[in-house]
Amino acid sequence: MDNRAALVKRIHALDFALLELNLFLDTHPDCEEALYKRREYQAERMALIEAYESQYGPYVVTAKQVQGEHWSWVDGPWPWEYGREC
Amino acid sequence: MWQYEKKLQYPVKIKNPNPKIAQLVISQFGGPDGELGASMRYLSQRYSMPYDELRAILTDVGTEELAHMEMVSAIVYQLTRNLTPDEIKRSGFDKYFVDHTSAVYPIAASSLPWRAEYIGVKGDVITDLHEDLGAEQKARTTYDNLLRLIDDPDVRDPLKFLRQREIVHYQRFGEGLRLATDRLDSKNFYACNPSFDKNCGK
Numbered sequence: 001m002d003n004r005a006a007l008v009k010r011i012h013a014l015d016f017a018l019l020e021l022n023l024f025l026d027t028h029p030d031c032e033e034a035l036y037k038r039r040e041y042q043a044e045r046m047a048l049i050e051a052y053e054s055q056y057g058p059y060v061v062t063a064k065q066v067q068g069e070h071w072s073w074v075d076g077p078w079p080w081e082y083g084r085e086c
Numbered sequence: 087m088w089q090y091e092k093k094l095q096y097p098v099k100i101k102n103p104n105p106k107i108a109q110l111v112i113s114q115f116g117g118p119d120g121e122l123g124a125s126m127r128y129l130s131q132r133y134s135m136p137y138d139e140l141r142a143i144l145t146d147v148g149t150e151e152l153a154h155m156e157m158v159s160a161i162v163y164q165l166t167r168n169l170t171p172d173e174i175k176r177s178g179f180d181k182y183f184v185d186h187t188s189a190v191y192p193i194a195a196s197s198l199p200w201r202a203e204y205i206g207v208k209g210d211v212i213t214d215l216h217e218d219l220g221a222e223q224k225a226r227t228t229y230d231n232l233l234r235l236i237d238d239p240d241v242r243d244p245l246k247f248l249r250q251r252e253i254v255h256y257q258r259f260g261e262g263l264r265l266a267t268d269r270l271d272s273k274n275f276y277a278c279n280p281s282f283d284k285n286c287g288k
């Protein structure tokens with residue numbers, strides 16, 4: 001697995017953990033343990049997204065910076081396009 | 087408002103197109119218990135929810151359902167790639183193909199287009215949460231049925247993920263129902279409707 005794929009895999013795993021915590025906290029808004037875990041995962045996610053965007057372009061459309069002279073958000077493959085050449 | 091994240095919630099990587107099973111999986115996009123209806127149900131119900139936790143869970147689950155709709159659509163899309171006219175005829179995909187080519191259109195496996203009658207939005211917290219608990223179980227049953235009919239591990243894997251999410255949502259809605267009833271008259275939860283009657287449960 002190359003660095004980009006490894007980075008994306010870790011961000012996606014954190015996204016999923018954060019979503020689960022989000023839903024859990026919706027019905028347990030005062031659970032300290034879940035709030036602590038959320039802070040921990042969110043900090044790691046922010047750092048990894050920054051690392052990703054500085055090397056590979058926007059992870060989300062509101063990315064802090066877009067390098068160069070090209071709006072790389074448009075570039076595929078899009079998430080549903082398995083097997084398409086980059 | 088919403089913001090798109092350029093990823094699937096869980097990967098969909100199907101090596102072998104198969105229009106026969108695409109016609110089954112599409113039910114979880116536009117069928118009676120599919121992800122489109124799930125999202126519309128929760129995002130419509132949330133306005134009349136009387137408690138903040140319930141507004142939150144319906145917003146967040148309704149949002150996740152959009153991501154599930156995208157995953158189901160991706161499965162259908164990948165199963166209907168690069169088809170020949172002969173494959174289209176042999177698989178029974180020809181009737182769909184006439185109207186939609188290889189686009190992804192919200193219909194049930196039985197070919198009925200998506201309709202708003204699939205969702206209940208009643209404006210009563212107990213009624214709506216029971217609709218949601220039932221909806222999650224109906225979607226779980228549909229995924230179970232799909233898993234009974236489909237052998238391809240590339241298709242089964244994301245379907246199993248989606249099935250599991252129905253169970254998590256069911257759990258959260260159950261907690262939501264408990265939060266609601268805890269705030270009502272324990273001798274008669276139906277004494278008033280907190281989504282409409284002023285001072286109900288106060």
